[in-house]
Every structure is written in structure tokens, then in C-alpha cells.
Amino acid sequence: MQKLPLVSILVNNYNYGHFLAEAINSALNQTYSPIEVIVVDDGSTDNSRSIxxxxxxxxxxxxxxxxxxxxxxxxxxxxxxGDIICFLDADDLFEPHKIEKIxxxxxxxxxxxxxxHPLTYIGDQIDAEALKTKTGAEGIYDLRESIKQGKLNGKLPFGTATSAICFKRELLEKILPMPVAIRITSDDYIKYLALGLKPGFILLQKLAIQRIHGNNAFTFKTDTDKVNLRISIVCLTAYWIKTNFPEFQKFSNNMLALAIILSLRYRNKNEENNQLIKDYLASIPIITKMEIYLRATYYLLKL
Incomplete structure (x- = not known):
């Protein structure tokens, strides 16, 4: 008989002790075997470690x-x-049949x-738009050329969060370890590089549940908080994709253009973001800078 692949479920946790047990249980109680559940506690100060x-x-x-x-x-x-790696945020849950389907x-x-795959949202302050049934094509997506050309917009039927992304080990080995400077919403760096490196599969089944509880890092944040955080995420992701994967620089250039225009529009004064933008621009030829500013102007007209 063919040996079934081992699946690793990586649970990342920081001070989510009140959710953590349910997350771990959802990982352990899968209909598929063999699995291993790895729980990484990032220096929690609550009761997470006793759990x-x-x-x-x-x-x-x-x-x-x-x-x-x-x-x-x-x-x-x-x-x-594991031969297959699935990520799970400690405040989220896997459906029991998720790993079997993946x-x-x-x-x-x-x-x-x-x-x-898309997510089911539970909790307070959920945007009604997020509850709509996901539409689009289910199947294989090859977006490698789109990433190289910096033209990803509209290519995917939905956005994804940490608990909705799964990878073959051989692909993640090309991406991880990742820069430790990307402290939050680190999945963007992984997702975009995965799209650029390998074809993948889009499922339209909601195989995980994301809790919305007012303390989420990004999802359903208020406009001001979300914009400030988005600028940081875009700056960090653009900078490190360019640094580590220069073959995708057209994509990172477009990300930087977005960061520039968001910083100007919302008068973002985050010094780290501004320094990343300066460092990025200082490392590229003048012609490339002009292209970035032209792209930023285009984004300004669309906003």
C-alpha cells in the first residue's frame, strides 16, 4: 500500500490562552492520519504555556x-x-475534515x-461582505508569470489568512526561514512567494474558522488602524521580497508604490516604514524609481 503523507499542523500562539485549547483540539481531531501538531508559543505571558x-x-x-x-x-x-504543512492561528479552528481534503x-x-481556501467567520464586528459565498473558479492556478510581471490584482477569487494556507514541504523549503523583521501578518510574504514559485490549487470550501474578537492583528480592523498596519505590512513584504527574491522585483516595486501612496495619503509617520521605503529606493536605478512613482500616481488616481 502507498504510504500516506505526514501532515504537520503549525499552531502559532501569543497570549491567546482563552482560545488555544480549542485550536489545538481542532488540529488533533482531524479525520486524517498521520499528523503532527506543533505548537509554537511566542513568549506568552498569560496561561498559554500551562495549557x-x-x-x-x-x-x-x-x-x-x-x-x-x-x-x-x-x-x-x-x-x-511533514510532507505537507498547514498553518493555524491560535485563535482559529480547523474543520474536522480539512487535512483529509488538503x-x-x-x-x-x-x-x-x-x-x-476561504474561511468561515464567527464573532463580533463581521463585515457583511465577508459572509457572502465566495465565487470564482475552483482548480489549479498558475500565477508565476503574473507575479514576475507584478500583475496579481484580480487573479485570485478571495483573500487568504494564515489558517487557510497549506504547502508542500519542498516549496516552503525555498521560502523559510523568512526575515524575522516581519513580525505580524507574516503570511503575506509566504503567500506571494508561493504564487511566484509554484502553481497551486484554489478550493472554494471553507475548511477553517476565523474568530473575529476585536484583537485580531488585521481582519476587520477599523479604517485608521487597518491602513496604518497595511502600510507596515506592504513595506516589509516589498522590501524583503526584493532583497531575497530579486526575480520578483516588478511585483515588489508595485507593492512599494502602493506603500508610498498610502503613506502620503494617510500621512503615516512611522519611521520604520519611511526608512524601508528610503532604503528600497536607494538600492535601485533612477529609471526604476521613475516607474515606481508612475505606478504610485496610478494608484492615487484609483483610490
């Missing part, structure tokens, strides 16, 4: 000093052994390296 200890040998615990989400992804992946997709389509 993790209570699972004993059922999980692989990693207790580390606080360093941000990127460090949690890096150490979790380094400790994993393995099925990867087994049926050997050419794909990633699989993304």
Missing part, C-alpha cells in the same frame, strides 16, 4: 522568547517533519505546491 503542557505527548511544544510571527513560523517549520488535493494534483 500547552497539559497536552503532554499529544503535541510537539516549542516555547520561545517573544520574537514575532515570522520567528514562530521559522522555528515551527524547522521542527516539523491531502486529497495534493495527491490528485502532483504539480501544485500550495492550496488556499
Amino acid at each position: 500547552i503542557e497539559s497536552y503532554e505527548q499529544k503535541i510537539i511544544p516549542i516555547l520561545k522568547e517573544n520574537g514575532g510571527q515570522a520567528t514562530a513560523f521559522n522555528v515551527g517549520f524547522a521542527a516539523s517533519r 491531502v486529497q488535493i495534493f495527491e490528485q494534483h502532483s504539480e501544485v505546491g500550495w492550496c488556499f
